[in-house]
Each structure stands twice: as structure tokens, then as C-alpha cells.
Amino acid sequence: MRPQTFGEVTIHRVLELEGPFMLPSDVFPNATPQALEPDMHWLLNHSICPNTGKLILPVQSYVVQTPDHTILIDTCVGCGKTSALPDWNDRDDDTWLRNLAAAGFTPQDIDFVFCTHLHADHTGWNTRLLDGRWVPTFPNATYILAKSEVAKAEADQSNVFRENVQPILEAGQAQLVETDFALNDMITLIPTPGHTVGHVCVQIQSGGQTAIMIGDVIHSPIQLAHPDWSMVYDDDMDLAAATRIKLFDGLVDTDTLVLTAHLPTPSAGRLTGHTDRPYDFAYVDKE
Numbered sequence: 001m002r003p004q005t006f007g008e009v010t011i012h013r014v015l016e017l018e019g020p021f022m023l024p025s026d027v028f029p030n031a032t033p034q035a036l037e038p039d040m041h042w043l044l045n046h047s048i049c050p051n052t053g054k055l056i057l058p059v060q061s062y063v064v065q066t067p068d069h070t071i072l073i074d075t076c077v078g079c080g081k082t083s084a085l086p087d088w089n090d091r092d093d094d095t096w097l098r099n100l101a102a103a104g105f106t107p108q109d110i111d112f113v114f115c116t117h118l119h120a121d122h123t124g125w126n127t128r129l130l131d132g133r134w135v136p137t138f139p140n141a142t143y144i145l146a147k148s149e150v151a152k153a154e155a156d157q158s159n160v161f162r163e164n165v166q167p168i169l170e171a172g173q174a175q176l177v178e179t180d181f182a183l184n185d186m187i188t189l190i191p192t193p194g195h196t197v198g199h200v201c202v203q204i205q206s207g208g209q210t211a212i213m214i215g216d217v218i219h220s221p222i223q224l225a226h227p228d229w230s231m232v233y234d235d236d237m238d239l240a241a242a243t244r245i246k247l248f249d250g251l252v253d254t255d256t257l258v259l260t261a262h263l264p265t266p267s268a269g270r271l272t273g274h275t276d277r278p279y280d281f282a283y284v285d286k287e
């Protein structure tokens, strides 16, 4: 998406990577070829790669510029991180940093980092390697993290915790919050549990308009047709589906700009109804 301005805020998208990810049936247990067949005519090309049959999935961040603050929402995969997914393991590609610079920001500019949840593709650039140690990438930022997410990651002693979270805690740059935290009257969190225990959406309000970064509430446009289909990496698949449907029912046919983590480029738009399926997505213009 192009930068979106409303009221006193401008929102930029910062892409790290985008491409065929996994087969639909490997992500959504219900997505058999037979079950997908009625929707393939609108899914193919943009949402499903015609060559590989895999879901097209970006990994990206959003930067919200307000009169007072520069706020980064989610920090992608990063470099040098440990992941079971080969494409995400030990990357040395600094595309994300270059795209951040192209949007007009340096790491020093970031005042707050929000993570919708503590998974590898939402926390990677929280830290970078410096002389063999993980250090905060954003030296001037306060990282706003949900208490329940940090507690779960710490209990699991996950790679994400060790590489992307613990160094932030040790640097004294974390602020642990409840999932309904409000930074101010512009930026508020909305608890959306299911994908993870403390998953949040980040709501941005200014000049009577609203945008919402919905993180991993949705992973593919397939879920516009099947909002009850959860994905294999959802901690609680039933709760994830209930959360998605409740959120979507509140957003459908409103003017709220919906920013997604993983819908294909341009990734942002408005949730609408559709005659053939529960929801549709009216994308904003591409860049």
C-alpha cells in the first residue's frame, strides 16, 4: 500500500519478504482441494500461486507516524535468527532495513515497538547481532509487550524468547502491559486471543477515522470465505475462529482501514460483505 494519511497520522507499510509459503492444506487442515475448488477462481494468482499451488504470504511491519511519536508495529523475521522454517532460519537479507529507510525512518527514529504477538515473523528485528550479542535494533524505543505473551514465551524458553525478547527485557527497554493497554487516545490495544494467548490488534484513531493492524487474526484471503478455518499454528483453533468472526463482524462494511500481517500485497483495505461468501476485502491501491 501507499502511505495512508488520516487525521494527524500517516501509516507506512514496510515489507520484508513475500512469496509462495506453504500449501493451503498444510496451513489450514480444512483446506482440501475439494473444499477450495469453489473459491479457486478468485484465489488464484493473487492469493494462491498458480505455479506452486502455495499460499502467497508476505511478512511485513507498519510504521505509524503521529505528531508525537514514531511507532513500529511488528518486526518481521530479522537476520541471523533460529527457525525451523528454512526460509526464516539464519537470514542475512537486510531488505527490511532498507525498506524502513526508503519509508523515511532510521532505527533511531522509532519511539515505540508494538508486537501483536511473540512469534518469529513478528519479533525478528526486535534485536540484531552486535559483536556476538543480541541487542535492541531500536535503541531509543520502548517495546510494548503483552505480559501474557512474555510469560508464555519465557515458560517455553523458545528461540523467539531467547533471541528476540530476553535481550529487550535485559536492556530495560520493555514495558509489559495488559492486552487492553492504551498508549494514549490515539493508540490502543484490542485483545484478540486464539492465535496466541495474548495476541492483540493495534487500533489507531485520529480525526474521526480508525485503522487497525490485525496481526495474525487472518493469514489468507481463504478465511474470508471460511472464517471458521483456523490454522495449524493457532494455539487455540476454536478461540482463534471465534475471535476472528467477532472482530470481522465489528469491522465489516465500516470505514476502518484494516492493516494485515499476511494478506498479499497491498495487504491493507476495508472488510466488506459479499454475495458468495461471508466477507470480502477491498484492497487499497497498490504502491
Ligand SMILES: [Zn+2]
Pocket: 119, 121, 122, 216, 261, 262
Ligand atoms: Zn505471522
